[in-house]
Amino acid sequence: xxxxxxxxxxxxxxxxxxxxxxxxxxxxxxxxxxxxxxxxxxxxxxxxxxxxxxxxxxxxxxxxxxxxxxxxxxxxxxxxxxxxxxxxxxxxxxxxxxxxxxxxxxxxxxxxxxxxxxxxxxxxxxxxxxxxxxxxxxxxxxxxxxxxxxxxxxxxxxxxxxxxxxxxxxxxxxxxxxxxxxxxxxxxxxxxxxxxxxxxxxxxxxxxxxxxxxxxxxxxxxxxxxxxxxxxxxxxxxxxxxxxxxxxxxxxxxxxxxxxxxxxxxxxxxxxxxxxxxxxxxxxxxxxxxxxxxxxxxxxxxxxxxxxxxxxxxxxxxxxxxxxxxxxxxxxxxxxxxxxxxxxxxxxxxxxxxxxxxxxxxxxxxxxxxxxxxxxx
Amino acid sequence: xxxxxxxxxxxxxxxxxxxxxxxxxxxxxxxxxxxxxxxxxxxxxxxxxxxxxxxxxxxxxxxxxxxxxxxxxxxxxxxxxxxxxxxxxxxxxxxxxxxxxxxxxxxxxxxxxxxxxxxxxxxxxxxxxxxxx
Numbered sequence: 001x002x003x004x005x006x007x008x009x010x011x012x013x014x015x016x017x018x019x020x021x022x023x024x025x026x027x028x029x030x031x032x033x034x035x036x037x038x039x040x041x042x043x044x045x046x047x048x049x050x051x052x053x054x055x056x057x058x059x060x061x062x063x064x065x066x067x068x069x070x071x072x073x074x075x076x077x078x079x080x081x082x083x084x085x086x087x088x089x090x091x092x093x094x095x096x097x098x099x100x101x102x103x104x105x106x107x108x109x110x111x112x113x114x115x116x117x118x119x120x121x122x123x124x125x126x127x128x129x130x131x132x133x134x135x136x137x138x139x140x141x142x143x144x145x146x147x148x149x150x151x152x153x154x155x156x157x158x159x160x161x162x163x164x165x166x167x168x169x170x171x172x173x174x175x176x177x178x179x180x181x182x183x184x185x186x187x188x189x190x191x192x193x194x195x196x197x198x199x200x201x202x203x204x205x206x207x208x209x210x211x212x213x214x215x216x217x218x219x220x221x222x223x224x225x226x227x228x229x230x231x232x233x234x235x236x237x238x239x240x241x242x243x244x245x246x247x248x249x250x251x252x253x254x255x256x257x258x259x260x261x262x263x264x265x266x267x268x269x270x271x272x273x274x275x276x277x278x279x280x281x282x283x284x285x286x287x288x289x290x291x292x293x294x295x296x297x298x299x300x301x302x303x304x305x306x307x308x309x310x311x312x313x314x315x316x317x318x319x320x321x322x323x324x325x326x327x328x329x330x331x332x333x334x335x336x337x338x339x340x341x342x343x344x345x346x347x348x349x350x351x352x353x354x355x356x357x358x359x360x361x362x363x364x365x366x367x368x369x370x371x372x373x374x375x376x377x
Numbered sequence: 378x379x380x381x382x383x384x385x386x387x388x389x390x391x392x393x394x395x396x397x398x399x400x401x402x403x404x405x406x407x408x409x410x411x412x413x414x415x416x417x418x419x420x421x422x423x424x425x426x427x428x429x430x431x432x433x434x435x436x437x438x439x440x441x442x443x444x445x446x447x448x449x450x451x452x453x454x455x456x457x458x459x460x461x462x463x464x465x466x467x468x469x470x471x472x473x474x475x476x477x478x479x480x481x482x483x484x485x486x487x488x489x490x491x492x493x494x495x496x497x498x499x500x501x502x503x504x505x506x507x508x509x510x
Contacts, residue, residue: 109408126410132417168410261411262418282411321414 056306057368061250062276065285071296072289073334074188084173084330085188085294088197091160095120102153105191106163106172116201118162118194122151122208126168126323129175135352136321137227137344138175141219145179152208155180155215162187162194166292167284167323174326174342180220186330190292224329226316226343229353229361232269235316235341243308243315244269247277247284247328248347252320255365255372257281258347259320269318269350270362270375276303277328281320284327294327297335311337318343385458388501392494399483399490406483416482423485424478431488435470438495442466462498469495 074085086094094101103121105113113123128147130136138144153159159176161184163169169186177184187193195201219225226235236242246252246268252259253274255266259281268274277300279285286300309315315337317325322344329342353361359377366372406413443466446459469491476484 108410108413111404111408132414132421136414261415 056308058250058274058276058303058307059367059370061254062286062303065279068286068295068299070289071299072188073294073296073331082334084184084186084334086160086185087188088194088199091118091162091187091194092197092199094158094160098158100157102151102157102159104151104153104159104161104172104176106161106169107165108168112164112191114203116191116203118191119200119202119204120206121162122206124148124151124161124172126171129172130322135228135345135349137349138178138225138322141179144175145214145218148176148179148181149211149214150208152211153181154211154213155182155218155220157181157211158183158185160185160187162191164191166190166288166294167282167327170326170330171323174329178221178225178342179214179218180216188293189289193291193293196291224341226341227345229345229350232316232343232345232350233360239314241314243313244272244343245275245309245315245317246272246319246347247275247317247325248319249278249280250274250276252278252281252347254367258351260348263320263348263351265351265355265363267351267354267363267365267376268347270364270377272318272364273307273309274367275307275309275317275328276300278319278324284324287328287331294331297331301335314339316341316343318346320346321348322346384504385501388458388497392497395490395494399487402483402486413482416486420478420482420485428478431473435473438492439466439470442495442499456502458498458502462495462502465491465495465498 074083074087076087076089079086079090091103095103103118105117105121105123106126107113107123108126110123110125113121117123124147129144130138134140139147148154153176159173159181161169161173161176163172166186166189173184173186189196191201226232232244236244248259248268251257252266253268253272255268258264258266276286277284287295287297289295304310315332317328317332317340319325319328322342325342325346329340332340350361351363354363354376362375362377364373364375366374406416442462446455446463449455449459472491473488476487478484481487
């Protein structure tokens with residue numbers, strides 16, 4: 001390559017680099033405008049003190065979940081109508097007795113479904129209940145209801161949701177529950193528990209007759225759903241005693257990691273308490289066994305109680321983007337928590353909003369009560 | 378097999394593998410949540426930051442390659458690696474306009490992959506020239 005060509009390439013590269021330096025994206029400009037402050041407003045300070053005086057905060061990571069013995073929330077001999085989690089035998093019997101029952105595989109992608117699914121099951125892809133455009137929150141109700149109507153699911157259709165990932169299954173189950181499907185249940189465990197119970201999977205695609213009328217003004221259970229960060233602020237204003245509880249891993253709570261490739265910053269919503277549930281950003285190992293079945297919650301609930309998270313409180317659970325907290329929601333509901341909700345936006349949305357308006361969406365970094373703790377407003 | 382042909386073979390194998398990886402990435406994207414969300418996040422950031430530079434960059438690259446090959450042709454005959462380089466530059470320009478973030482979230486991976494393929498091809502063409510010398 002002669003000298004002239006080399007200079008041309010150098011010149012072009014220099015132009016490219018200069019253009020790259022002039023980034024004008026909102027992400028860059030808003031991150032530069034973030035301010036750090038440890039000043040608390042008097043109202044926030046007194047509320048923080050009130051919470052601090054009531055509860056203790058975990059200061060170290062809990063022991064690994066692998067040290068916990070296997071235990072079960074579900075008692076196969078005593079599954080009640082009001083329970084959310086059911087075992088494979090219950091599901092098999094229900095399929096035989098109730099032809100209206102729709103079994104749903106909740107998953108991202110169709111690879112696992114195509115390899116083999118519970119006979120008669122329909123697939124609801126998680127990208128049909130959420131999207132990047134909705135900040136990974138549940139789609140608006142009018143779009144969400146179509147996802148279920150297309151599978152023949154209305155308010156009166158009993159459904160049982162399962163999946164290879166218990167959190168994906170609970171995510172889809174919660175979407176149906178929030179809309180107002182009367183009878184939503186979740187298979188207690190991953191797909192493998194079906195085969196473990198002695199039943200076969202199928203690769204046949206079931207015939208689906210789409211429905212046109214959901215049968216109710218949806219969403220029916222909007223009181224159990226706090227969608228966006230602004231909805232959370234409104235909920236806290238309406239009920240100052242509302243506990244905002246992170247069910248993320250301890251490292252996420254302690255601000256050591258965001259937990260996600262696509263979330264740039266670590267931290268938590270300011271004022272959040274921590275409820276032991278996740279060991280990493282992709283699991284709920286403290287409330288689920290290795291096979292995905294839900295543990296007897298006694299151990300985690302004892303810890304929750306130490307940290308002020310009790311059944312008499314109004315609580316909203318959140319995580320990164322709204323998957324893990326739905327599993328916790330259903331477990332807590334079955335364990336007797338009454339006044340609970342799912343906060344969908346989670347750390348993903350709150351962090352994005354914090355970058356643009358730190359004052360309105362303050363964050364905390366580190367564990368409250370430790371030397372590393374700070375609030376950013 | 379001459380040294381030039383061996384290098385050509387190796388570079389075509391590498392390019393072929395890269396194309397295969399890009400093709401399989403679509404399948405991986407469709408079935409792995411974390412990968413999908415990460416790619417979407419990065420695609421959106423890339424599109425916001427550099428999206429308006431893609432067309433000028435692809436045009437400039439094609440222009441430079443045309444000038445390079447024109448000047449090379451004046452001194453010696455072009456080899457097949459040179460024609461493949463030119464073809465890839467045209468394809469890169471065309472596909473960079475077909476691919477866009479809203480339609481193909483993996484587009485920034487394809488763009489970078491395409492650029493790597495052109496770089497490998499250019500290196501081969503340049504090495505071929507050196508070997509001929």
